[in-house]
Amino acid sequence: MKSLLAEVNISEGRNLDVVEKVKLALLEKEDIRLIDLDSDKDHNRTVFTYIGEPDAILEATKRLAAKAIELIDMTKHEGSHPRMGAVDVVPFIPVKNITTEEAVKIAREFGKFLGGLGVPVYYYEDAATKPERMSLVKIRKGQYEALPEKMKNPEWEPDEGPHEFVPKSGATVTGVRFPLVAFNVNLKTENIEIGKKIVKAVRGATGGYKYVRAIALSLEDKKMVQVSMNLVNYEKTPIPRVMETIRSEATRYGVLIDGAELVGPVPLMALEEVLKHYLQVHDFSMEQIYY
Amino acid sequence: MKSLLAEVNISEGRNLDVVEKVKLALLEKEDIRLIDLDSDKDHNRTVFTYIGEPDAILEATKRLAAKAIELIDMTKHEGSHPRMGAVDVVPFIPVKNITTEEAVKIAREFGKFLGGLGVPVYYYEDAATKPERMSLVKIRKGQYEALPEKMKNPEWEPDEGPHEFVPKSGATVTGVRFPLVAFNVNLKTENIEIGKKIVKAVRGATGGYKYVRAIALSLEDKKMVQVSMNLVNYEKTPIPRVMETIRSEATRYGVLIDGAELVGPVPLMALEEVLKHYLQVHDFSMEQIYY
Known part of the structure; x- marks a missing residue:
């Protein structure tokens, strides 16, 4: 179908x-x-x-x-x-x-x-x-x-x-257009400068991943900084690669990830690389999934 | 429906x-x-x-x-x-x-x-x-x-x-019955004793996770050991918790995970905890997924 x-x-x-x-x-x-x-x-x-x-x-x-x-x-x-x-x-x-x-x-x-x-x-x-x-x-x-x-x-x-x-x-x-994935990562820091450095590292426009658009925001009520992103091609720039790059860059500054958000509708196919990356199921096929 | x-x-x-x-x-x-x-x-x-x-x-x-x-x-x-x-x-x-x-x-x-x-x-x-x-x-x-x-x-x-x-x-x-998840983890070792120790640590019958059934197998052509599992309740014993316990136990013996396999049909809902755990999307709802 x-x-x-x-x-x-x-x-x-x-x-x-x-x-x-x-x-x-x-x-x-x-x-x-x-x-x-x-x-x-x-x-x-x-x-x-x-x-x-x-x-x-x-x-x-x-x-x-x-x-x-x-x-x-x-x-x-x-x-x-x-x-x-x-x-x-x-x-x-x-x-x-x-x-x-x-x-x-x-x-x-x-x-x-x-x-x-x-x-x-x-x-x-x-x-x-x-x-x-x-x-x-x-x-x-x-x-x-x-x-x-x-x-x-x-x-x-x-x-x-x-x-x-x-x-x-x-x-x-x-x-x-290709399906967008709206993905935000919240960092355990109030220092927006750290957020800006991480944005610079991951977004395509400044030398990061080609299909990532990103900005840094202050979440004042949560006392955190958010890296707010649109991943515009999850096949070529998969979610876990972006997540782990942010984790690695944040670690440089002694900052941990508090949590993240997938915002709005998410295409099932965007989750393929999440499974393959973290569970190391190299030969997994999305056709195996039933619902 | x-x-x-x-x-x-x-x-x-x-x-x-x-x-x-x-x-x-x-x-x-x-x-x-x-x-x-x-x-x-x-x-x-x-x-x-x-x-x-x-x-x-x-x-x-x-x-x-x-x-x-x-x-x-x-x-x-x-x-x-x-x-x-x-x-x-x-x-x-x-x-x-x-x-x-x-x-x-x-x-x-x-x-x-x-x-x-x-x-x-x-x-x-x-x-x-x-x-x-x-x-x-x-x-x-x-x-x-x-x-x-x-x-x-x-x-x-x-x-x-x-x-x-x-x-x-x-x-x-x-x-x-509840949907089964057949999950195998391949370890970069030929030492079946290490596989057996890990099986003992994760399976319910020997003090591990209640809803895990496991055996250790030699994969002779791959020169590896496999922890072969049935996860019989993915809600109460989620896949990533089992994966990370195996990783941690294997690390004790200086052994890495080479890869893993999700075998046969996999229910979409079993993937919820994979996403939430690794992407830290604490508030994610599976209703957001479209296909």
């Missing part, structure tokens, strides 16, 4: 009546499984995470998006998280028995549908049509407020939908 | 034509998932492992058993593994959203069905009707060959089916 995940970010996290209506549209048919729904008031943003067969995911995402486009008015949106549209970012994530190419086809069909509803759409990451559109950060630079000017620039012509600014919906970014 | 596992041991592992016919009966309906099929020539025995909703598992097990009873003649059976029937042992194992009581109901319905086919049936472990029938080893003592005498003893009256010896089918043991 093929399995595709969608992680839809909409620009509404305060009016829970709207969130509920969008959720009802998503769940109108019972052929997908909602695995996480997270509304954040500060961000004024909600993330829907759901999984199922590719065609069911495509149809469910169309229902969700049509309802969100109908109910959300970006001219009134405020929130602390970067955004540029009512349906802001829609990554599709291949989970099982599905190639990146097949997932890109789904993302493109979704993009055409949204374009047909009158929403400008940009494709990103593995669905990007140009190298400079790979990065969400670059596409979203300046956010919603920059769109009227940006869309006059031929370089930023949308991939689907109208070629001019649409005030109510803003623009949507959709595409295909 | 409820999920029940069945692990059916039949007394045929050499005539693969018979095994194939039994398999076809099992898979006649597509509502269960066969996760392992292992035929062993020395044992002259085949183990079918499959999973699904409880009612589907019951019906599939009836189909499998009826076919095996029809095709296997115990008067001609030879093999190195202890056995007493054509359908020898049938444990049902609760996997998800199902209580032991519900699983016992399934085992008893299966037992009544087999009894109706003219096969003497004993219930064991969580389905046992008397304390002395908890243990498979005790029920099967003396094997098939001992049945004619044993069944004259009122203490060994079957729970279902005829109260006398049936030469062709022998007797069947069915019940409900």
